Amino acid sequence: MCAGCEEAITGKQCPICRGDYMREAASGWDALPAGTKELQLDEQPSQDELKRIAARFPRLKRLTICPEYSDEPEELDFAADGVRFPALISLELTCVGLKSLTFTEHNTPLLEELTLSNVQGECCPFHLALPQLRVLDAEHTMLGERPIDEDQFGLSLSRCPRLETVRSYKFRCLGDCNYAVLPSLTSLLLHRSECTTHLDILYAPKLREVSLQAAFDMRHFKLRNLPHASLSTVERGRANPNPTRTRTRSRTRTRTRTLTLTRTRTRTRTLALSRSRRCSSGSALRRRRRARPRGPRIGAGVTKRTSRR
Secondary structure, three states: HHHHHHHHHOOOEOOOOOOEOOOOOHHHHHHHHOOOOEEEOOOOOOOOHHHHHHHHHOOOHHHHHHHHOOOOOOOOOOOOEEEEEEEEOOEEEEEOOOOOOOOOOOOOOOOEEEEOOEEEEOOEEEOOOOOOOOOOEEEEOOOOOOOHHOHHHHHHOOOOOOOOOOEEEEEOOEOOHHHHHHHOEEEEEOOOOOOOOOEEEOOOOOOOOOEEEOOOOOOOOEEEEOOOOOOOHHHHOOOOOOOOOOHHHHHHHHHHHHHHHHHHHHHHHHHHHHHHHHHHHHHHHHHHHHHOOOOOOOOOOOOOOOOOO
């Protein structure tokens, strides 16, 4: 008997002998139809079970995994081969062990809401590249502290162009060199974001709310308005500590040279014009003097004669 027929008659009478089929009825996600769109698991699945869930429910839109707290749970990897949720729009992970926080177009292309709470494990790398993500909510979660991942927070946010809200509480170790371009962000809340020292937002035209409450380690926070900044600017910031410095310097030098050249030309023209005017005035004065009728001058040695009748 195939597995499909066995599952169909579980708990019913056997069609052959008319006796009760003794296999215990399946419980949990195994018994759900393939068209299921919402799934909540109270126990953490294994990596193999996660692959089976992804394969069994291709239309799944909301997935919640919230087992009881455990000190050393198995670390799941959503970026592994065979794990892909093509229709998932909401993912909530609570007290789950994760090998990495990697969610991209490859494994969750339509994801709009990502909620992380008490996530355990190394969590390296933190890599988001989600074109539809709108909300990121994280609490009591610490990222890995490898040097290669120190700037992944700002870069991951920049790879989500529709991201509108970032809410966090004790979302720790976000790095010491974070640059970000956030064209759609309206709210940024980093409450008690410990071991996070740097965040430079190069462009966020829609940002209305910023809270760094109790983020005592955040010593370098900047909010700029650089419309020319883009994702490539943020990526260049990994090699250049200040991605806008080189461009600013070249612009300053260009403006200085232009201004100097303009001033020099202006002074040259003014000087030439002044000389020209002086020459013109001198020539006109000489012409006037030559055109005057000459007569006896009244002065020393000349006496004015008057006729008397």
